[in-house]
Amino acid sequence: MALLEITVAPLGTGDTSVSKYVAACHKVLAKEEGIQYQLTPMSTIIEGEIDRLFEVAKKLHHVPFSEGAMRVSTSMKIDDRRDKETTIEGKLASVKSKL
Known part of the structure; x- marks a missing residue:
């Protein structure tokens, strides 16, 4: 994912x-x-298969x-890991476990 x-x-x-556009x-x-x-307060994070994310x-x-x-x-940032x-x-x- x-x-x-x-x-x-x-x-x-x-x-x-x-806000009406975000909604x-x-x-x-x-x-x-x-x-x-x-x-999130500044954006939306979407999780899925990479091709599906581009469609959405x-x-x-x-x-x-x-x-x-x-x-x-429209601004986008992609995190596409292949190691896990x-x-x-x-x-x-992961972040919370380090706090």
């Missing part, structure tokens, strides 16, 4: 709030199969357009 951190930001909407993205995520996801990222990028945005900037299984919970547990 790979992890994808994604931030989808509508630009030029005339409003500083983006709309999470409604899309809730319907997707084969992935796990977690909302494309869908999320289009969400603000369907909500009326005319420009969207990686999960959202596993990464969190």
